[in-house]
Amino acid sequence: MSAHQGPAPAAAPTAQTKARLADLLPMVTRHRALLATAVLISLVASVATLVQPLVVGQVIQRVASGELLGPMVWALVGLIVASGLLTGIQHYLLRRLGANVVLGARRTLVHRMLRLPVKEYETRPVGDLVSRVGTDTSVLAVVISQGLVDLLGSALVFVGALVALVLIDPLLLLVSGVVIGGSVVAVTLLSGRLRTVTVEQQKHVGLLAASVNRALTAIRTIRAANATGRETDRIHEHAVGAWRANLDVARIAALVAPVSGIATQVALVTVLGLGGAQVAAGRLTLVDLVQFIMFLFLLVMPLGNVFTAIASVSQALGALGRIQEITSLPLEREERAVRADDLDGSGSTEISFEDVSFSYTGADVAGGAASTAQTLSHVTFDVPRGARVAVVGPSGAGKSTVLALLARFYDADAGTIRVDGRDIQTLDHETVRARLGYVEQDAPVLSGTVRDNLLISAPDATDAECTEVLAAVNLAGFLESRADGLDTVVGESGVLLSGGERQRLAIARALLHGPPVLLLDESTSHLDGLNERMMRDALDTAAEGRTLLVVAHRLSTVVDSDHIVVVDDGRVVGTGTHEELLRTTPLYAALAAEQLLTPETDPETHPEEVLVPTTGTTSTDRGAHS
Template sequence: MSTPSRGRRGRSKDDGPRASLKQLLPFLLEHKGVLVVVAVLSVLEAVGTLVQPLLVGDLIGKVQAGDALGIAVWILVGLVVVSSLIGGFQHYLLQRTGTAVVYSSRRRLVAKLLHLPVQEYDARRTGDLVSRVGTDTTLLYAVLTQGFADSLGNALIFVGAIVAMLLIDPVLLLLIVVVIGASATVVALLSGRIRRATALQQEKVGELSSGVERAIGSIRTIRAAGAADREREAIAATAAEAYGAGIRVAKASAVIVPVAGIALQVSLLVVLGVGGFRVASGAIDVAQLVTFVMFLFFLIQPLASFFGAITSVSQALGALGRIQEVLDLPDETGHDAELAASVPVAESVDADAAVEFRDVHFAYPQVVVAARRKAQDDARGTLVDAHVAVAADDADAAVDTDDDVLHGVSFRVPRGARVALVGPSGAGKSTTLALIERFYDPTAGAVLIGGTDARALDRLALRAQLGYVEQDAPTLAGTIAENLRLASPDAADDACERVLRAVNLGDVLERSPLGLHAPVGEAGVMLSGGERQRLAIARALLAAPPILLLDESTSSLDGVNEQRMREAIDAVASGRTLIVIAHRLSTVVDSDLIVVLDHGRVVGQGTHEELVRDVPLYRDLAAHQLLV
């Protein structure tokens, strides 16, 4: 069992996930070649910038002395043009690199999201995860484009200006340092507030995305229940919270932005006032004062850039904290490494058993139970996110009792056998299939596949042996062929058409001239519920793995299609192991073995006739369905 992730511990809700500048480095170092070029250009631009006031001072001195200006004017013009060209090319490189950083961060985040343990999806809302990929990563762009990456050149200009001003007039420089120090103090105090407010804003944007996704995904149910206005108000309330956090960011930024301007104006007034007095007293001449004023502008320019970078980086760190929270989560491979170090793997015993449960106990992680409870509270027991509804009946039992979902479950599935799992809602049937797929691992005991503890098998190799049809198997947006080839990407068109006709979906191919390449709509909206279910079964049949797991796979079918489905499954299941969850006992009475579950315990195993005779619960279920 995994513990809650590091990203969710040891912080208050207001602070949000914390990130540091050090955590930005991996994103920046991916583009170190370009950044080196940017740094070199920054240095060249800085040198050209620092030389300009000296040339201006020299020109003023020549004018005062009545000397010819000569080539000095053209040198100054050339420096201005070259510095501008360098600045433009540097700007292009920064924009391109900023875009590349966003792209690489999205790529890393998506790669991580698609390989997280299933319990992480159960504990989080889909819209929030999507928001991290979309809006949070965008804020990293500002790190490079608003003064962070060209800080070397700005630092050189800042230091060069300080040195030159010190040589011209230390007294004036001391007054300037006092003004700048006060400005920097204000910025430092506000930067932390911006980071916290940004993190909260991004969190609320994630909640907003989740709310919109939930409402749109359940729009028919919401409309039918007359709940559209209530959903709108709930989403609007979250949007208002995001707006409030954004206003706090704006207020803090609004204080920082004019600080540089105020510093420049105050510094300029000080220099003109005190400098004019010092020119009159003979301490410095007019040319030196003009040069000092130019260096003052060059001093304030990188300072303003630095202040802008503080705002951008503070916002980026708030977003990076949410990104890093996901990147720091262990994926399934990391989860397996932790598991191998703490859980002994069961020894291989019975290689003739395709699947064996050996005294299996299981409880959903508390983060999943808490998320399920929150989803129920938010939706008032009606609408919940689809990913939270994994093994919904079993998860509900965990919410209600906080106890194990499975208690010492043991049964054996011989190779090539047909086994049915039956029992009332919340008995643990769907959880059993989830354990076979290694969406979760047992709290105690072991699940063995082919006589080997599933925890000792590579997950991809394990799942390649399994064909799994969920209770509410989703239909992916795209075409019929794309849905079919999800597990069999190289399947030929004729094989796809053959399996579709086997599950009585031939008419779907004939609805559109596009045939296999006809779109099915978002979440399969262009198909009926029964057609979506048959398409999911066709996908599993096309892959034809050694073990088929069917969770209520015929619950949405009418009698005719159910019979066609059973015939198709019979054909493809020949020589394969089949584990079926069914509420309609009529579909499984001819199984080789029926396992009866109740409240997470096996209360009976055997054939239909044996269970009717020996197991009261099964006898009651059969009686209610007129099978006895």
């Protein structure tokens, strides 16, 4: 697009949104029925667990007194089996709840990610965005499955065990409580550091995904430039960064379990020592000691769940922060003032640019400072309804930006762009784009089949309509030569097609949509002379009843346009027909002479001399886009 190429997406943005637990809870409570069922089962399982020490005490007493054990043994077995089954069901429900949370997060993220302003895709690596949808959302399931929802049941067990311990022996509880309390403080301190390193880990994973995506999408270029080794080293650097960050997470997470385990063992040893002494002295019965130990384990077990939940929440909040960084971005501005059915198409002018100025603003790659590139300056011209209008000029003149503004990928800084007499900034984006068929400069082809590519803009089109439009762009022979026909696979980004085939398929896609306006950006740049002439015939047919706005380098494709707009350095320097511009606009005359389109080689009298310009593009190569 014009001189603008956008900042190089070398790294993910460094700004990190800090998520809170309050942001995570609504994602869980949204699934109320599943959540309520899991909580209820957790409570029932907790009650069954709390009853077990009491039944064990009764069993010990009956053994000591020589009474029959039958009912008590069966009751204990029943409680153990019921507790195990309920725990299994609960784990399934928590896994399902976690999967639902992840699905919801992915839907929200993808919904917003595909509706961001175009400038966001120019500054963010695609691989990093993909990582947020895949890796970061998966972390949210961990916090569910590892005990966040189970905290209510754990709280019931904790409180019940605590009451029982107070009733049995407050002194033993005080001693063991000091040890356990110290472990809680330690885990709390570790969780803050864990969250920090988790964010860093996810960032490095995103960068790794971005670097792999970069290499794979340009693998032919990399091979041809003998850069495979250098790209491998680049990816390895990001992989090592992710590995180091993963080790940091592992080191801190590895401390949480030992802290909990050591606290449990120290508390148990203390209870056995002091409790055994009290039993020997007759101040505590054996039944009470056994029950105290069992309740102590029930007290420590919920704490273990809390420790795990704290660590999981810390990791989840780090990932949620990266997700929120995207979901908090503003979407394309949507005004609903005018709907598509309000555009009646009755005016004589289809499109008009009125004193339009525009600048691309982004981060300066070298210095990181904000930079502004003036691209269009006070551009004014009209496109009559049903006419074919061409925009020509040197590379970097601002031609493609004209189409980008018309499609509302960006909004003009000043001036007004009208479609059917309406200011497009009073129209929502869908209304504007429903009227346009847009063929981009590099003619992108989606992975999948020929049919997939055609139906993306016209999902209800029949096979016959698809075949007809392919024939119109000279792809009938291509289709007939493939056994799979419309189901022919085109490969990643259309790699299995030639450049010309990709371009013609992109044009066919636009024609099948049947819009009243066609925007063609260098639509024949990959075609040879014969196919270019056939394409011109196809466009003549397609132009019937439509308005065409064509951006072109090769003047041979636009010399028969109804009107030609010449732009240079973001300004309109001439308008008129081919013959008029040869007389009135020096830049156009120079471009025509360079491409052998002088009056002596007029396309009407010497068409064979204008099919393949001998000098290619002009020498004013100021950007990758026109």
